[in-house]
Amino acid sequence: xxxxxxxxxxxxxxxxxxxxxxxxxxxxxxxxxxxxxxxxxxxxxxxxxxxxxxxxxxxxxxxxxxxxxxxxxxxxxxxxxxxxxxxxxxxxxxxxxxxxxxxxxxxxxxxxxxxxxxxxxxxxxxxxxxxxxxxxxxxxxxxxxxxxxxxxxxxxxxxxxxxxxxxxxxxxxxxxxxxxxxxxxxxxxxxxxxxxxxxxxxxxxxxxxxxxxxxxxxxxxxxxxxxxxxxxxxxxxxxxxxxxxxxxxxxxxxxxxxxxxxxxxxxxxxxxxxxxxxxxxxxxxxxxxxxxxxxxxxxxxxxxxxxxxxxxxxxxxxxxxxxxxxxxxxxxxxxxxxxxxxxxxxxxxxxxxxxxxxxxxxxxxxxxxxxxxxxxxxxxxxxxxxxxxxxxxxxxxxxxxxxxxxxxxxxxxxxxxxxxxxxxxxxxxxxxxxxxxxxxxxxxxxxxxxxxxxxxxxxxxxxxxxxxxxxxxxxxxxxxxxxxxxxxxxxxxx
Ligand code: HEM
Numbered sequence: 001x002x003x004x005x006x007x008x009x010x011x012x013x014x015x016x017x018x019x020x021x022x023x024x025x026x027x028x029x030x031x032x033x034x035x036x037x038x039x040x041x042x043x044x045x046x047x048x049x050x051x052x053x054x055x056x057x058x059x060x061x062x063x064x065x066x067x068x069x070x071x072x073x074x075x076x077x078x079x080x081x082x083x084x085x086x087x088x089x090x091x092x093x094x095x096x097x098x099x100x101x102x103x104x105x106x107x108x109x110x111x112x113x114x115x116x117x118x119x120x121x122x123x124x125x126x127x128x129x130x131x132x133x134x135x136x137x138x139x140x141x142x143x144x145x146x147x148x149x150x151x152x153x154x155x156x157x158x159x160x161x162x163x164x165x166x167x168x169x170x171x172x173x174x175x176x177x178x179x180x181x182x183x184x185x186x187x188x189x190x191x192x193x194x195x196x197x198x199x200x201x202x203x204x205x206x207x208x209x210x211x212x213x214x215x216x217x218x219x220x221x222x223x224x225x226x227x228x229x230x231x232x233x234x235x236x237x238x239x240x241x242x243x244x245x246x247x248x249x250x251x252x253x254x255x256x257x258x259x260x261x262x263x264x265x266x267x268x269x270x271x272x273x274x275x276x277x278x279x280x281x282x283x284x285x286x287x288x289x290x291x292x293x294x295x296x297x298x299x300x301x302x303x304x305x306x307x308x309x310x311x312x313x314x315x316x317x318x319x320x321x322x323x324x325x326x327x328x329x330x331x332x333x334x335x336x337x338x339x340x341x342x343x344x345x346x347x348x349x350x351x352x353x354x355x356x357x358x359x360x361x362x363x364x365x366x367x368x369x370x371x372x373x374x375x376x377x378x379x380x381x382x383x384x385x386x387x388x389x390x391x392x393x394x395x396x397x398x399x400x401x402x403x404x405x406x407x408x409x410x411x412x413x414x415x416x417x418x419x420x421x422x423x424x425x426x427x428x429x430x431x432x433x434x435x436x437x438x439x440x441x442x443x444x445x446x447x448x449x450x451x452x453x454x455x456x457x458x459x460x461x462x463x464x465x466x467x468x469x470x471x472x473x474x475x476x477x478x479x480x481x482x483x484x485x486x487x488x489x490x491x492x493x494x
Pocket of ligand 1: 100101112115269272273274276277280335336337340341412413414417418419420421422423425426
């Protein structure tokens with residue numbers, strides 16, 4: 001770490017636009033989103049202004065950092081000086097209320113303490129739950145295969161992870177009609193993109209939302225979906241039973257008297273478990289089908305470990321080192337939470353090891369956005385092959401690997417006291433699904449011919465030498481989580 005005297009926030013390099021208040025940069029940030037590779041504007045500005053810079057939109061400080069030393073400082077070393085903050089709470093409140101994601105201090109501690117018992121080793125290895133929903137998803141895919149039809153796998157995976165999430169957390173199968181599911185899913189995606197945009201443009205978000213709150217209509221649909229789940233959970237909670245038999249929802253109803261908080265928490269954990277794992281699964285399958293040699297090696301490992309058996313056990317999964325390396329490599333290149341934010345609540349000093357002018361002191365009230373996606377693709381941290389999909393980097397021996405020397409250079413699940421509670425659950429769910437998929441289907445391919453225009457990456461990327469633009473065969477985009485624009489269109493053979 002550098003020992004130089006810290007400079008005040010004003011010495012953090014500032015982005016320089018042509019219009020007062022960097023109005024042109026604010027519009028660039030919003031308008032480029034519709035045609036750029038996820039995070040490209042932020043990356044480009046980091047190259048121009050330095051790894052820690054101030055977007056300085058409408059005269060307000062808004063710090064961006066792609067420096068792991070600063071992320072470690074905010075999430076772990078000086079955790080008490082950084083929180084989600086009141087502004088973040090307001091931006092997300094109309095969607096997620098006051099749940100584990102949006103709160104700080106004692107309220108957050110209460111949420112975390114209530115949730116903790118439900119992420120014990122026994123609960124996160126409920127493979128029967130994975131099997132119930134995996135076999136259903138594979139049946140749907142087989143049907144498409146038999147009919148010679150192509151399909152959007154991302155869509156199937158979002159429903160799969162929602163079903164697993166509601167089953168694991170609320171003890172209920174989400175057996176709604178396709179129409180009800182579609183309405184819920186669209187409303188959830190819509191609310192999620194509205195709040196993601198608020199976070200991206202920061203304090204200026206209200207300028208872009210005239211009139212009625214745009215999350216109001218999606219929330220009406222989301223609540224209509226969640227209410228019956230809540231009702232059943234409350235009825236079940238009224239029946240006396242030991243803690244080990246209780247679902248997360250029953251325990252929640254027991255522990256919290258305010259029904260609004262129960263609903264908020266339910267949506268928070270649904271968001272945590274559905275979109276993130278669907279993203280990881282979608283990008284894992286995308287990476288397998290676009291790297292056939294990796295797919296074949298994974299298939300061999302699965303068959304060598306399990307022989308003719310169909311359903312994997314925890315021991316099987318633990319033996320599959322190559323599959324784990326593939327999942328880590330996907331989490332590195334396509335982190336399901338590509339951007340995140342913290343707000344300074346007590347004066348602090350960002351070490352800014354990668355900046356030539358750091359460290360930088362920052363004052364309470366200032367927000368710092370950090371990007372796992374850009375950090376995990378940085379050639380400075382990961383070497384010249386940073387943008388290449390190479391699971392072998394996780395199997396190489398040696399203590400000089402970036403994820404060994406600098407754990408905050410790989411942070412898909414965050415770090416410190418607010419680290420993801422569902423990490424093991426997500427690794428197990430993803431491994432389980434991939435093993436069953438590769439054992440069931442002999443061929444899984446991209447169906448480039450049948451995807452809609454919104455799923456096609458811009459043709460200009462083929463000529464690009466930036467990041468992964470040249471090699472990407474889908475369009476990675478972000479709302480709160482990373483997704484494939486227009487869906488991942490697939491063709492399979494059984
Ligand atoms: C690949 C899958 C997943 C990824 C990449 C992921 C990533 C993350 C990240 C980055 C955070 C930190 C958010 C923040 O504080 O800013 C987080 C928090 C959290 N995650 Fe996950 N997550 C995944 C799956 C899951 C699953 C399956 C569950 C539940 C079943 C879950 C439950 C939670 C909870 C409860 C928190 C809140 C922790 C807190 O604020 O104290 N996650 N996750």
